[in-house]
Amino acid sequence: MAAFAHLQNLHAQITNILAVPSLLSYSRALSTIEEFTKIAKSSPNPHSPAILALKHNCNVYKMLCNKSIRHLIAQASAHEHKMYRRASPRARGNVERGDESQHKRRGIVFNLDSGEHVFSALEALTLVEFLEEQECRSTKQVRFAN
Structure with a gap:
């Protein structure tokens, strides 16, 4: 029973960590989920319905965290590319030359x-x-x- 109480505590921690969506919080939640799976495997009755339900919830959280991490990384990359394009030198006054300057570093x-x-x-x-x-x-x- 002590393992079950500890597992419920970990489940509550994951929920609290995911309250603020950030790359750090999702990474912390994934490490907490890893800790949960280790404890669940070492519990005396790993096939009880309550522990299986908690495992299922944590698998759902794990998929959510991985998907959210990929989304946040893609957003950061898009923002970085946008800032790079803004900072790159452009020809002034000619729209066509402005389009050309975006491709200068590609060797076109x-x-x-x-x-x-x-x-x-x-x-x-x-x-x-x-x-x-x-x-x-x-x-x-x-x-x-x-």
């Missing part, structure tokens, strides 16, 4: 159709190779002054 080439920049780079490479080849083929005559 702007004002070109997709694939056109590859074609331009290949043309430049071909031109450089052609000029180097012409330079090698040409016979340079060196004249010395008398």
Whole structure:
């Protein structure tokens, strides 16, 4: 019976911890749930209906905590990305250039159709190779002054 009273106390603690939704409170609730499962496994009658009901409630709380933690982390990440976008340098006055500045760190080439920049780079490479080849083929005559 002492284990049952302790388990009910843990259940009340979880409810109190979850009263304030924050990442810290959800983490504390998960650690309390872990403590509960250890005590429930070591109790003399782990298959009694009351302990099974408390286990079920704590499993529900565990799923709720995990879901809420994922949601809070996603919210924090979205807020961080929003603040990063606000702090990044933007071109002033031109709406199109403002859109371009958001993609600068992604290595995207702007004002070109997709694939056109590859074609331009290949043309430049071909031109450089052609000029180097012409330079090698040409016979340079060196004249010395008398």
